[in-house]
Amino acid sequence: MSVAGETSPPMLAIRDLQLGFRSHRGDVQALAGVSIEVGEREIVGIVGESGCGKSITALSVMGLLPEGTTRVMGGSIEFRGDDLLTLPPRERRQMRGRDIAMVFQEPMTSLNPIMPIGDQIAEPIRLHLGLKGAAVTEHALDVLDKVGIPRSRNILPDYPHQLSGGMRQRVMIAIALACNPSLIIADEPTTALDVTIQGQILDLMVEARDTFGTSILFITHDLGVVAEICDRVVVMYAGKVVETGRTDEVLSSPRHPYTQGLMRSLPSLDTRQERLETIPGSVPALFDMPRGCRFRPRCSYADDGCRRDPPVEVIGGQKVKCWKARQISGVHHA
Amino acid sequence: MPEALLRVNELRKDFVVGPMFRRKTVQAIRGVSFVLNKGETLGLVGESGCGKSTTGRAAIRLIEPSSGSIEYDGVDLASVGARDMRRLRQDLQIIFQDPYASLDPRMTVEQILTEPLGIQKIGTSAERRERVMDIIAEVGLQAAHAARYPHEFSGGQRQRIGIARSLILNPKMIVADEPVSALDVSVQAQIINLMQDVKAKHGMSYIFISHDLSVVKHICDRVAVMYLGEVVETASRDALYEEPLHPYTKALMSAIPGRRGAQKRITLKGDIPSPASPPRGCAFHTRCPSAMAICKTTPPQAIETGGRKVACHLYN
Numbered sequence: 001m002s003v004a005g006e007t008s009p010p011m012l013a014i015r016d017l018q019l020g021f022r023s024h025r026g027d028v029q030a031l032a033g034v035s036i037e038v039g040e041r042e043i044v045g046i047v048g049e050s051g052c053g054k055s056i057t058a059l060s061v062m063g064l065l066p067e068g069t070t071r072v073m074g075g076s077i078e079f080r081g082d083d084l085l086t087l088p089p090r091e092r093r094q095m096r097g098r099d100i101a102m103v104f105q106e107p108m109t110s111l112n113p114i115m116p117i118g119d120q121i122a123e124p125i126r127l128h129l130g131l132k133g134a135a136v137t138e139h140a141l142d143v144l145d146k147v148g149i150p151r152s153r154n155i156l157p158d159y160p161h162q163l164s165g166g167m168r169q170r171v172m173i174a175i176a177l178a179c180n181p182s183l184i185i186a187d188e189p190t191t192a193l194d195v196t197i198q199g200q201i202l203d204l205m206v207e208a209r210d211t212f213g214t215s216i217l218f219i220t221h222d223l224g225v226v227a228e229i230c231d232r233v234v235v236m237y238a239g240k241v242v243e244t245g246r247t248d249e250v251l252s253s254p255r256h257p258y259t260q261g262l263m264r265s266l267p268s269l270d271t272r273q274e275r276l277e278t279i280p281g282s283v284p285a286l287f288d289m290p291r292g293c294r295f296r297p298r299c300s301y302a303d304d305g306c307r308r309d310p311p312v313e314v315i316g317g318q319k320v321k322c323w324k325a326r327q328i329s330g331v332h333h334a
Numbered sequence: 335m336p337e338a339l340l341r342v343n344e345l346r347k348d349f350v351v352g353p354m355f356r357r358k359t360v361q362a363i364r365g366v367s368f369v370l371n372k373g374e375t376l377g378l379v380g381e382s383g384c385g386k387s388t389t390g391r392a393a394i395r396l397i398e399p400s401s402g403s404i405e406y407d408g409v410d411l412a413s414v415g416a417r418d419m420r421r422l423r424q425d426l427q428i429i430f431q432d433p434y435a436s437l438d439p440r441m442t443v444e445q446i447l448t449e450p451l452g453i454q455k456i457g458t459s460a461e462r463r464e465r466v467m468d469i470i471a472e473v474g475l476q477a478a479h480a481a482r483y484p485h486e487f488s489g490g491q492r493q494r495i496g497i498a499r500s501l502i503l504n505p506k507m508i509v510a511d512e513p514v515s516a517l518d519v520s521v522q523a524q525i526i527n528l529m530q531d532v533k534a535k536h537g538m539s540y541i542f543i544s545h546d547l548s549v550v551k552h553i554c555d556r557v558a559v560m561y562l563g564e565v566v567e568t569a570s571r572d573a574l575y576e577e578p579l580h581p582y583t584k585a586l587m588s589a590i591p592g593r594r595g596a597q598k599r600i601t602l603k604g605d606i607p608s609p610a611s612p613p614r615g616c617a618f619h620t621r622c623p624s625a626m627a628i629c630k631t632t633p634p635q636a637i638e639t640g641g642r643k644v645a646c647h648l649y650n
Contacts, residue, residue, distance in 0.1 A: 194382055195586060196602045198589065199589040199591075199599050221519065223592065224590065225591045227591065228591045266523075275527055277523065278527060279520040283518075
């Protein structure tokens with residue numbers, strides 16, 4: 001397990017990121033002060049349910065936010081010391097694919113359907129590594145081998161629709177790894193895959209970290225996947241980070257009421273429950289956010305004090321954004 | 335001794351696909367047999383393309399099986415006439431995965447729930463309305479929701495409407511096709527609890543189709559594991575999860591992410607073969623870590639051992 005993030009300055013530091021959406025019901029705040037760090041050789045998971053802002057966080061790091069409808073309203077995204085948000089577009093473009101690469105959920109919609117696989121892998125290799133001719137093909141075959149595609153030369157002329165879902169996701173990862181980036185952002189890369197294929201892809205991502213030292217920001221809704229591959233985990237709810245910490249600590253002793261509810265509502269494979277515990281209600285709409293703690297209306301610990309924005313409490317190695325965190329954990333101020 | 339409600343024997347379904355002159359036959363399910371007992375929840379699990387949804391739909395004749403029989407209440411559903419089938423549909427209902435795609439966007443909740451009563455000519459309009467309101471309350475919606483349209487609801491609420499629709503005729507069995515797969519974890523738990531509550535109250539049977547093995551373990555009494563259009567193993571929940579026999583079931587169990595104290599994951603080689611050209615012999619032999627010579631040539635017969643069934647040469 002990597003602990004580099006705790007000693008050296010983080011490779012990626014998202015600080016207090018605020019992001020607005022323009023909607024027909026006025027402007028809404030999709031991210032309300034999100035801070036996430038990813039260290040060297042670290043795999044960090046972002047978990048949360050639909051609409052919590054995990055994908056939009058990933059897109060802002062990549063600089064792929066839809067123009068016109070989204071606006072960064074504050075905060076910074078530092079990558080190796082540079083603030084990506086103030087970087088000129090040209091430099092940012094050069095960085096994409098070379099330093100930071102992305103793997104999307106659905107390879108079928110993110111690969112170009114009318115471009116052979118070989119050309120799609122060759123593109124970043126030509127662009128960022130400056131290779132030409134046969135050297136490009138050599139390099140492409142090399143990365144395809146690394147992601148475990150058998151007879152890689154044969155698939156170069158194939159189009160995405162000719163490959164299976166698992167193969168397409170391998171190709172996506174090959175493209176992401178092609179220029180040996182320092183950071184890969186993976187947005188639900190295994191969600192569309194079957195469980196036996198998911199295992200293969202997770203192995204592959206851990207291997208990429210172990211072999212090339214790539215850091216990974218892994219976005220998922222599946223706590224099982226987090227448990228399997230992430231060193232640290234960030235739990236998001238309604239546009240805010242509610243809890244962060246080492247994966248084993250957060251999953252074995254969650255401190256935020258939302259994380260606790262999430263863990264309890266999962267059917268367990270190890271113990272037998274008659275009924276599942278649930279979190280009452282549902283996630284509030286972006287244009288109808290409660291004041292103060294956004295989890296308050298669904299939280300069994302909440303009282304009037306929770307109408308104020310909660311502080312970040314540090315308990316052990318965990319950071320918990322909750323007024324009640326110490327009370328719930330039975331930890332008191334020293 | 336459990337009493338059988340539905341007995342499916344050697345069910346097959348072929349689809350003809352592809353453009354003219356290049357037609358080919360895909361055998362979506364290839365001789366599936368199982369029994370659903372009264373008051374039981376039977377899980378159908380497997381990966382995409384294994385035929386679990388086709389099996390669920392063919393079992394209540396939402397799609398016409400190509401061959402095989404489905405014994406229900408003394409008749410063979412596979413060969414019963416249209417008039418009788420319409421009457422029997424009262425007993426056989428379905429909940430779909432995507433409640434948004436399976437609710438008519440131009441009908442209010444009340445219209446959606448009243449339609450089955452109209453088709454089956456049940457009750458006066460006042461009685462129908464009362465029945466609809468009862469069901470709305472039972473699935474945890476409010477009376478005011480009756481006049482609203484599907485787009486006004488969240489995913490979890492929409493699935494409650496889908497469940498209400500399946501309950502309105504007091505069915506004997508419900509096929510639930512991935513009913514919680516599209517939902518977030520916290521909402522998924524609410525819907526699973528609701529499905530268990532209505533079953534406890536009405537005592538119907540479920541065929542629960544899912545790829546999520548933790549959910550299946552929570553809700554099912556027995557489980558049938560499918561691979562490439564065939565049932566490879568059937569067992570009680572506890573037997574299957576404690577000691578899976580078929581190599582495919584073993585791999586599936588070991589691949590559940592984040593299973594605490596789990597043994598090393600058995601990583602299967604390669605992809606699921608195309609259902610258009612399943613491998614000869616045992617369909618799983620191309621990926622099976624324990625494949626033997628016989629597996630390449632002879633399809634294994636399902637054998638019964640200790641109250642469970644497994645189709646694998648290792649146990650012959």
